[in-house]
Amino acid sequence: MHPAPSVIVFSTFSGLGFGLLIFLGLGMPGVTGWSAFAFFAIAYLLAVGGLISSTFHLGHPERALKAFSQWRTSWLSREAWCAVVALTLMALYGAGLVFFGQRWILLGLLGAIASLGTVYTTSMIYGQLKTVPRWKSPLTPANFLSICIAGGALLSGEVNLAVLLLLVAGGVQIAAWIRGDTALAQSGTNMETATGLGNIGSVRAFEPPHTGTNYLLREFVHVIGRKHAQKLRIITIILMVVLPIILMLVPFNHFLALFAVLAHIAGVLTARWLFFAEAEHVVGLYYGKR
Amino acid sequence: MTQLPTHTDKQLGLVIDLDTCVGCHACVISCKGWNTENYGAPLSDQDPYGADPSGTFLNRVHSYEVQPEEGDAQLIHFPKSCLHCEDAPCVTVCPTGASYKRVEDGIVLVNESDCIGCGLCAWACPYGARELDQAEGVMKKCTLCVDRIYNENLPEIDRTPSCVRTCPAGARHFGDLGDPDSDVSILVAERGGMDLMPELGTKPVNKYLPPRPKDQLAQQEEQIDILAPFLEPVATETKGFLSWLDKTLEKL
Numbered sequence: 253m254h255p256a257p258s259v260i261v262f263s264t265f266s267g268l269g270f271g272l273l274i275f276l277g278l279g280m281p282g283v284t285g286w287s288a289f290a291f292f293a294i295a296y297l298l299a300v301g302g303l304i305s306s307t308f309h310l311g312h313p314e315r316a317l318k319a320f321s322q323w324r325t326s327w328l329s330r331e332a333w334c335a336v337v338a339l340t341l342m343a344l345y346g347a348g349l350v351f352f353g354q355r356w357i358l359l360g361l362l363g364a365i366a367s368l369g370t371v372y373t374t375s376m377i378y379g380q381l382k383t384v385p386r387w388k389s390p391l392t393p394a395n396f397l398s399i400c401i402a403g404g405a406l407l408s409g410e411v412n413l414a415v416l417l418l419l420v421a422g423g424v425q426i427a428a429w430i431r432g433d434t435a436l437a438q439s440g441t442n443m444e445t446a447t448g449l450g451n452i453g454s455v456r457a458f459e460p461p462h463t464g465t466n467y468l469l470r471e472f473v474h475v476i477g478r479k480h481a482q483k484l485r486i487i488t489i490i491l492m493v494v495l496p497i498i499l500m501l502v503p504f505n506h507f508l509a510l511f512a513v514l515a516h517i518a519g520v521l522t523a524r525w526l527f528f529a530e531a532e533h534v535v536g537l538y539y540g541k542r
Numbered sequence: 543m544t545q546l547p548t549h550t551d552k553q554l555g556l557v558i559d560l561d562t563c564v565g566c567h568a569c570v571i572s573c574k575g576w577n578t579e580n581y582g583a584p585l586s587d588q589d590p591y592g593a594d595p596s597g598t599f600l601n602r603v604h605s606y607e608v609q610p611e612e613g614d615a616q617l618i619h620f621p622k623s624c625l626h627c628e629d630a631p632c633v634t635v636c637p638t639g640a641s642y643k644r645v646e647d648g649i650v651l652v653n654e655s656d657c658i659g660c661g662l663c664a665w666a667c668p669y670g671a672r673e674l675d676q677a678e679g680v681m682k683k684c685t686l687c688v689d690r691i692y693n694e695n696l697p698e699i700d701r702t703p704s705c706v707r708t709c710p711a712g713a714r715h716f717g718d719l720g721d722p723d724s725d726v727s728i729l730v731a732e733r734g735g736m737d738l739m740p741e742l743g744t745k746p747v748n749k750y751l752p753p754r755p756k757d758q759l760a761q762q763e764e765q766i767d768i769l770a771p772f773l774e775p776v777a778t779e780t781k782g783f784l785s786w787l788d789k790t791l792e793k794l
Contacts, residue, residue, distance in 0.1 A: 253665075311659015311679025318656055319637035322544045328637035328662055382631065382742050383668045440741050441668075443606075447620060448736040448750055449560075453610035458617060461570070461602035464595045467673040471664065534739070535670035538604055538622065 266302025271404025277364030338366035422493035457540025472533035492519025553720030555747035565619030569705035586677035624684035625746035
């Protein structure tokens with residue numbers, strides 16, 4: 253799949269922002285007043301900034317409100333609802349903390365659930381697609397959710413929890429890669445089933461339907477950079493998991509904490525780039541590109 | 543509404559004969575010609591006369607080489623457009639309701655004024671039947687020429703999809719695949735029509751007729767041209783002017 257920068261940035265930063273909102277909703281850290289304002293400002297910048305960047309890849313962003321209508325069947329529509337509900341609940345909850353010094357526990361809890369729901373619905377947009385066997389697995393939501401929660405723990409300064417959750421996120425990420433590498437072969441979809449010509453013999457693409465490129469090849473048959481996938485995977489785990497853990501285990505220092513967060517973000521961005529760049533859409537079979 | 547209908551009155555679709563298709567791409571051109579100036583936004587091209595041309599098409603013809611375990615390889619031309627699936631995954635993923643499947647005839651359409659161009663329906667389609675138009679920013683797909691098949695301003699013979707009307711080989715057939723007694727359903731039953739990627743559960747309406755078994759010419763030992771004996775030279779000795787010319791030229 254084409255790794256569109258807008259979608260990579262969106263899922264990385266909004267995932268981190270909603271992760272922080274989950275912890276704020278649960279009262280970790282139990283801040284009020286100006287320090288609460290600072291935490292909520294960071295969370296909203298990340299979550300909303302990510303959501304806005306996701307509209308950049310739309311053909312008609314001005315019609316985005318229509319996307320709220322089909323929540324019965326569409327994960328993208330459900331994501332839109334979850335995001336608005338989460339941001340509204342958390343804004344009310346945050347106002348209580350910042351302006352009234354009050355922690356409305358139930359509101360925070362509901363906001364945290366809606367924030368978690370937003371990331372889950374995002375992950376299911378990909379996890380539902382039978383056309384991308386690498387994504388069609390419970391490991392896809394597990395991957396997105398574990399990274400979101402670990403990032404939230406990191407940003408909210410819950411050091412012990414963050415170390416544990418980063419290890420979990422790293423483990424899920426590695427499991428997703430291992431399963432994903434054989435997913436297309438295991439799916440049973442190949443050039444023979446795609447063309448229905450398998451009972452005659454083995455099928456080879458002889459001539460493509462067009463001499464130039466097209467939307468399908470640009471969007472679904474991205475192959476550049478796969479040769480570096482193994483190196484990028486190692487870089488991902490080092491940046492996303494190992495470096496932040498080391499930086500948190502040494503005596504606390506604000507600069508080191510900042511570096512831990514920056515390393516984690518760089519790691520998640522790399523993971524997301526790989527998530528798209530490595531994903532094989534079955535339409536590539538028609539072009540003999542798998 | 544992106545919930546799929548539980549039942550459609552008809553299942554209009556195409557039957558494509560892989561045995562007959564000659565790979566001329568006439569259906570591709572006639573499709574683009576009709577659909578760029580009728581239903582919805584035009585089918586744009588980018589850099590059409592430049593170094594890197596590309597454009598939106600609703601129908602494309604691939605060519606495959608199939609190598610049987612024994613015998614000669616076969617070349618098969620393979621037209622591909624929207625299969626108007628019964629269980630269309632492109633419809634249910636649409637967040638705006640722009641994609642829908644019609645209850646009356648089962649055609650899968652895009653209401654372009656509701657399309658936000660997110661591309662998710664194209665991601666969900668295993669067949670590559672949907673292309674996002676780069677100029678309009680909306681999703682384009684085969685409409686089964688919905689603006690021809692019911693169009694009373696056209697002569698009756700033209701009330702069929704443009705690709706079917708154009709095909710010079712008669713490799714494309716249009717009809718109601720939900721009616722077991724229709725011509726297309728009988729054709730599918732007789733020729734063993736098949737689904738593409740049946741394992742994905744999309745239940746395509748369009749069917750493909752497999753190529754018929756080929757003759758095994760290379761395995762025949764005898765001279766295959768039965769007229770060849772009649773073409774053997776009858777005069778073994780040359781004479782006359784040509785004989786003289788031949789001999790003279792040999793001597794030079």
